[in-house]
Amino acid sequence: MSARNSKKKRLTEIRNKKVFRDYLIEEKFEAGIVLKGTEVKALRGGLAQISDSFCRIEKGEVFLYGIHIDEYRFGNLNNHEPKRPRKLLLHKKQIRKIQHEMDAGGKSLIPLRCYLKVGLFKVEVALCTGKKLYDKREDLKKKAEMREVEKIFKYQR
Secondary structure, three states, rough: OOOOHOOOOOEEEEEOOOOHEEEEEEEEEEEEEEHHHHHHHHHHOOOOOOOOEEEEEOOEEEEEOOOOEEEOOOOOOOOOOOOOEEEHHHHEHHHHHHHHHHHEEEEEEEEEEEEEEEEEEEEEEEEEEEOHHHHHHHHHHHHHHHHHHHHHHHOOO
């Protein structure tokens, strides 16, 4: 293997960091995503952002909105639209379960990460409930306590 190839950085995953701060994650699902050729090439280069995206169920199918996949730099007239809705591939039983939970109220289907698995791009989506302000404050207190504990252990070594 040449030195040039070993330095090349490959995409591992694209994460949605806002979800863990703003939502309580209840149940996770792995879904395939329908992409065009230039979208796959752009994703492999890490040219995507999913922080403001969400999912909707329309006519028994799940669609991902708000994901931004940059246009492929070497694409031609057939290049993809960066903000178009993309279809997610889930089993009907999973879709019915998600639809039932969302209809019950207070839950959203939010993508957590997009990653490459055995040559195919997958999206991990989760049923989430929005955090209240006091929940966020509680998380901040826990983080501060953990930092203090780690600091104490660091000095004891």
